Amino acid sequence: MSENAVDQPPPADSxxxxxxxxxxxxxxxxCVAFCPRQVLKNDEWGYPQVxxxxxxISCHMCEMLCPDFAISVGEDAPVRKEGAWFKEETPSAPRxxxxxxxxxxxxxxxxxDREEEDDGA
Amino acid sequence: MSTVHPSIxxxxxxxxxxxxxVWCPGCGLGxxxxxxxxxxxxxxxxxxxxxxxxxxxxxxxxxxxxxxxxVHTTHxxxxxxxxxxxxxxxxxxxxTVMGDGDSTAIGGNHLIHAxxxxxxxxxxxxxxxxYGMTGGQFxxxxxxxxxxxxxxxxxxxxxxxxxxxxxTAGASFVARATVFHVVQMDKLLLQAITRRGFNVVEVLxxxxxxxxRQNRLGSxxxxxxGFKKAAxxxxxxxxxxxxxxxxxxxxxxxxxxxxxxxxxxYKRICExxxxxxxxxxx
Amino acid sequence: xxxxxxxxxxxxxxxxxxxxxxxxNFFAGYPITPASEITEFMSRELPxxxxxxxxxxxxxxxxxxxxxxxLAGRKAMTATSGPGFSLMQENLGYACITEVPVVVVxxxxxxxxxxxxxxxxxxxxxxxxxxxHGDHPAIVLCPATVLECFxxxxxxxxxxERFRTPVILLADEMTAHTREKVALPEPGEIEVxxxxxPTVPPDWYVPYKTDGxxxxxxxxxxxxxxxxxxxxxxxxxxxxxxxxxxxQAFSTRLFAKISRNFPYLEQVKAFRIEDAEILVIxxxxxxxxxxxxxxxxxxxxxxxxxxxxxxIWPFPRRSVEAALEGKRAVLVPELNMGQVRREVLRVNxxxxxxxSLTKMDGSMIAPDEILARLRELK
Numbered sequence: 001m002s003e004n005a006v007d008q009p010p011p012a013d014s015x016x017x018x019x020x021x022x023x024x025x026x027x028x029x030x031c032v033a034f035c036p037r038q039v040l041k042n043d044e045w046g047y048p049q050v051x052x053x054x055x056x057i058s059c060h061m062c063e064m065l066c067p068d069f070a071i072s073v074g075e076d077a078p079v080r081k082e083g084a085w086f087k088e089e090t091p092s093a094p095r096x097x098x099x100x101x102x103x104x105x106x107x108x109x110x111x112x113d114r115e116e117e118d119d120g121a
Numbered sequence: 122m123s124t125v126h127p128s129i130x131x132x133x134x135x136x137x138x139x140x141x142x143v144w145c146p147g148c149g150l151g152x153x154x155x156x157x158x159x160x161x162x163x164x165x166x167x168x169x170x171x172x173x174x175x176x177x178x179x180x181x182x183x184x185x186x187x188x189x190x191x192v193h194t195t196h197x198x199x200x201x202x203x204x205x206x207x208x209x210x211x212x213x214x215x216x217t218v219m220g221d222g223d224s225t226a227i228g229g230n231h232l233i234h235a236x237x238x239x240x241x242x243x244x245x246x247x248x249x250x251x252y253g254m255t256g257g258q259f260x261x262x263x264x265x266x267x268x269x270x271x272x273x274x275x276x277x278x279x280x281x282x283x284x285x286x287x288x289t290a291g292a293s294f295v296a297r298a299t300v301f302h303v304v305q306m307d308k309l310l311l312q313a314i315t316r317r318g319f320n321v322v323e324v325l326x327x328x329x330x331x332x333x334r335q336n337r338l339g340s341x342x343x344x345x346x347g348f349k350k351a352a353x354x355x356x357x358x359x360x361x362x363x364x365x366x367x368x369x370x371x372x373x374x375x376x377x378x379x380x381x382x383x384x385x386x387y388k389r390i391c392e393x394x395x396x397x398x399x400x401x402x403x
Numbered sequence: 404x405x406x407x408x409x410x411x412x413x414x415x416x417x418x419x420x421x422x423x424x425x426x427x428n429f430f431a432g433y434p435i436t437p438a439s440e441i442t443e444f445m446s447r448e449l450p451x452x453x454x455x456x457x458x459x460x461x462x463x464x465x466x467x468x469x470x471x472x473x474l475a476g477r478k479a480m481t482a483t484s485g486p487g488f489s490l491m492q493e494n495l496g497y498a499c500i501t502e503v504p505v506v507v508v509x510x511x512x513x514x515x516x517x518x519x520x521x522x523x524x525x526x527x528x529x530x531x532x533x534x535x536h537g538d539h540p541a542i543v544l545c546p547a548t549v550l551e552c553f554x555x556x557x558x559x560x561x562x563x564e565r566f567r568t569p570v571i572l573l574a575d576e577m578t579a580h581t582r583e584k585v586a587l588p589e590p591g592e593i594e595v596x597x598x599x600x601p602t603v604p605p606d607w608y609v610p611y612k613t614d615g616x617x618x619x620x621x622x623x624x625x626x627x628x629x630x631x632x633x634x635x636x637x638x639x640x641x642x643x644x645x646x647x648x649x650x651q652a653f654s655t656r657l658f659a660k661i662s663r664n665f666p667y668l669e670q671v672k673a674f675r676i677e678d679a680e681i682l683v684i685x686x687x688x689x690x691x692x693x694x695x696x697x698x699x700x701x702x703x704x705x706x707x708x709x710x711x712x713x714x715i716w717p718f719p720r721r722s723v724e725a726a727l728e729g730k731r732a733v734l735v736p737e738l739n740m741g742q743v744r745r746e747v748l749r750v751n752x753x754x755x756x757x758x759s760l761t762k763m764d765g766s767m768i769a770p771d772e773i774l775a776r777l778r779e780l781k
Contacts, residue, residue: 024140028147033342034301064159064303067151068141069130138642169627174471185631185642190624192474193633194467195497201464205471205479206624208455209429213475213625231467234460387455394450403447 017075018050018062024070031062031071129162130155135188143182147341149300149326153247154183156303157216160310161187164214171214174203176223179254179328180247183218197228200235203242211241211384214314221248222260225281229261236290236319240383243313244321246283249328257331268335283323288376293318295376297355299325299348302372309374317382325370409586414552414579415440415482417587418508418572421556422480423448424593427506429477431457431468433487436520437576438510441482462487466494466507473503474632476623478560482508484576485527486517488534495569496535497634499657502611502619504563504570504598506556511575511687513765522765523576525687525738529745531571532716538654540661542668543571543716546578547690550585555713561596562668566660567618573715575738577688577767601628611653612639617660661717670714671722675701679708681777682730684723684747686712689736689768696773707777718746727751732780736760736768756780 018039027046037055040048040062048062048071056073063071134140144150161171173184177196184191190213194202199217207215224232224246235242251269252258259269261281269276288295294316298306306324313320327333327344338344353361355373397403412420419441422430430449432442442458449456455472459465462483469479483491488509498505511527513519531543542562544555556572563570601608601620610630611619622628635643636650644650661668674694676682685693690711700707710726712719727733727747733755735744744759751757760776762768 026141026146029340029342030147030345034345061303064155064307065152065300067144067146067148067155069134069151069155070141137640168629169625172475172624185633188629190629191631192471192624193631193635194470195493195634198463198467198494201459201467202471202474204457204459204464205429205431205468205473205477206475208457208468209472209475209477209479210623210625230460231464234464387450391450391453394447395453398451403451 017073018053018056019072020048020050021070021072022047024068026068026070028067030065030067034065035062130158133158133161133168133188134186138186140186142186144179145330147327147329148179149249149324149328149341149345150179150183150247152300152303153218153245153306153324153326154186156300156306157183157218157245157310158187159307160314161189163307163311164314166214166314170212171216172203172206173216173218174199174206175218176220176228177254178220178223178252179249180218180220180223197223197226198231199223200228200231200242200244204235204238204240207240207242208384208387214243215241216243216245216314218245218247220253220260221246221250221262221281221283222252225261225283225286232287233290236287236292236321238383239291239293239319239380241317242319243310244287244319245310245313246321246323247326248283248323249326249332250280251328251332253328253331257328257335263332267332270331270335284321284375287321287323291319291380292321292376293378293380294320294374295323296321296374297323297325297370297372299345299352299372300327301345301348302352305372312374318380408589409584411582412549412585412587413440413582414546414549414574415510416444417549417552417585418482418556418574418579419444419448420587421553422506422560424553424587424590424595425557425560426478426595426597427480427560428452428454429469429472429479430455430481431459431465431472431479432481433459433462433465433483435462435484435487437512437579438482438484438487438508440579441508441510445480462490463494466491466498466505469505470494470498470501470503473498473505474624476626478504478506478564480506480508480560482510484510484512484520485514485524488527488530492530492534492536495571496537496539498569499535499539500537500634500636501632502567502621502657503632504560504567504621506559506563506570506572508556508572508574510579511573513576513763519765521576523688523738523767524763524765525575525689525742526763527573528715528737528739528742531573540568540658541571541716542566542568542661543573543714544670545573545686545713545715547687547711548578548585549581549583550587551713552578553585553587557593557595558670561594564598565596565618566664567598567621568661571716573687575687578691581688605629609639610641611637613656617656617663665717666721668714668717669719669722671719671726672711672713673722673726674709674711676708676710676726678706680706680731681708681780682726682733683707683709683773683777684712684726684733684735684743685709685737686715686743687738689738692768692770693736693773696770696777699770700774700777705774705777712743715743718750720750723747723750727754730755732756732758734758734760734773734776734780736762736773736776738762738768 176199329341358371430445513524631641638644
């Protein structure tokens with residue numbers, strides 16, 4: 001049996017919703033090139049578009065060969081946001097723990113060549 | 122193999138790390154990242170039981186995206202840190218991610234000795250046949266005659282076969298995949314992660330930005346099609362003649378054997394030592 | 404003194420015993436003269452306690468394994484000599500920037516390169532300070548007797564754990580291979596400091612955020628705190644950063660956590676310096692000869708005293724400055740071409756006359772040689 005990715009048979013229950021995330025897409029073209037059913041095509045800017053959703057066999061090849069996690073196949077696609085992505089149930093940390101802030105010691109630069117001068121009084 | 126929805130990757134990627142990631146468009150490392158994360162999800166391991174260790178180079182940036190304990194170490198030394206972590210906390214599953222230069226040039230010594238020692242570690246070696254991050258200089262796996270930033274007139278050194286090197290050095294499990302054979306890569310990584318002993322998975326990955334450009338191999342799509350054409354399943358490879366093998370390479374499980382496990386042997390040593398001390402002999 | 408408990412010990416053995424007393428439970432090393440006895444000792448003792456011992460493929464790997472083990476919560480040590488210490492510089496820098504506690508023993512031998520493996524030297528003093536690339540702070544301790552080998556190894560672990568930094572124990576071949584009768588302190592008499600671990604739940608943990616002490620809390624790998632460790636300059640969450648204000652804040656804190664604790668780190672021993680006209684400043688095996696020279700010199704009516712340096716980096720500027728005051732001359736004997744003399748000159752700043760006694764033939768500086776050099780000053 002060939003292990004070649006494109007020869008995988010479609011799973012029995014095949015949800016056919018394809019979700020694209022242009023904000024994460026780097027337009028490398030893997031998804032379009034390796035879709036075994038030519039479901040996707042490039043738009044004029046090189047971003048993938050779903051051209052033939054009815055042809056999709058839910059093999060997930062586009063999803064697995066996308067280096068940037070910019071495609072999901074299936075109904076339960078996670079929510080991505082610009083930059084990082086979040087799930088609805090992300091545990092909430094106290095304010096200040098997750099967001100960027102400096103530690104309390106805001107230090108002036110050390111004087112050069114006087115490493116042991118400061119007595120920290 | 123238990124089925125998991127490919128979207129499981131989003132449970133294992135770091136919530137507070139920015140995406141898209143740092144690699145070039147089309148780089149195979151993103152595919153390896155996805156594959157690794159799917160293998161971890163299928164392994165049944167919890168996120169707190171896994172530590173990812175990497176060296177320097179493009180591959181060194183991989184662990185930061187995975188929501189596990191991750192250590193980005195010095196060039197070539199990932200296996201030495203992993204050895205320390207594993208021995209300090211044997212209950213952890215320790216996985217190293219290295220590049221070809223990282224693992225076989227500067228870290229070649231550590232690789233062969235880790236394979237010889239047979240501590241329970243997984244080594245994922247992403248082989249793109251060049252030093253991608255520094256601008257496409259030749260690496261120990263650059264093919265003879267290829268062009269590189271430091272081989273303007275063609276490369277004159279023969280290449281390492283990483284899988285063969287690890288097999289000879291004593292690894293328990295050696296497998297090869299390419300980023301094109303992503304489904305097979307998922308399976309091989311799962312096998313390596315859940316297996317005891319020193320397990321190596323060599324993943325061929327395209328560096329179209331440096332290696333491909335200098336050798337006129339086209340885009341990463343062309344290079345991945347090249348992998349498809351040249352790869353032969355290991356079961357078929359054994360039956361091929363020398364002439365048929367020309368320019369091709371086997372993928373799949375290449376070595377799968379049981380060798381004495383370091384941790385088991387060390388446990389025995391500890392028991393002996395403690396007994397001798399209790400008996401007052403030492 | 405605990406005369407009842409006295410036993411004959413070698414310097415290297417005392418270092419290994421000191422490590423065990425300080426709670427060392429991981430050792431990785433590579434054989435090298437004159438530090439091999441430490442590795443051999445640990446290979447016998449750690450398995451008895453069920454702790455890992457590793458002989459790695461080289462010194463780079465040894466320190467790498469130690470840093471990995473430390474991140475997983477162990478107290479780790481490695482031991483080497485000059486050639487191996489040179490190889491370790493790479494991972495020493497890594498331990499600096501990632502703030503991982505680890506103890507490195509360098510038993511100095513004559514160099515450069517292979518040099519004279521079985522002969523003593525003090526040639527690694529500046530390497531221990533500046534060996535790894537990039538500007539960084541360093542804590543280096545320098546024992547002169549077998550008892551100090553034990554005590555300073557405990558101190559090295561305590562400093563490493565408290566300040567989250569690599570600490571170097573800079574012994575020399577002479578001290579490490581000396582056998583003498585010592586009474587080691589009992590376990591209850593030794594202060595052992597452990598790193599501060601996070602007390603907040605994992606979701607709240609910001610790995611490089613500090614709470615006013617300049618030293619962030621360190622979580623063990625695999626304890627639910629899933630964070631990133633990198634040798635790249637990182638922000639408070641541990642992720643690589645190149646934002647100017649974050650990079651400056653990071654490097655400033657890296658230095659400040661050492662310099663602000665300077666009084667705590669400074670460690671010297673003064674011997675008859677109150678009424679001394681001439682001061683000898685020495686460290687390691689040379690301090691031992693200098694102590695004998697002071698004793699003999701005093702018997703002959705010479706007004707000399709000794710300031711022995713134990714914490715060689717950061718350089719004990721305050722103690723040296725105070726000891727220099729009012730002295731007619733200061734002699735710095737050492738087994739190199741004047742590496743500490745350079746520091747004494749810097750501190751002296753023209754106050755008094757600084758004289759050097761250097762030797763690089765592999766033998767020790769004898770008390771007579773120090774006295775002879777002092778007589779030249781008369």
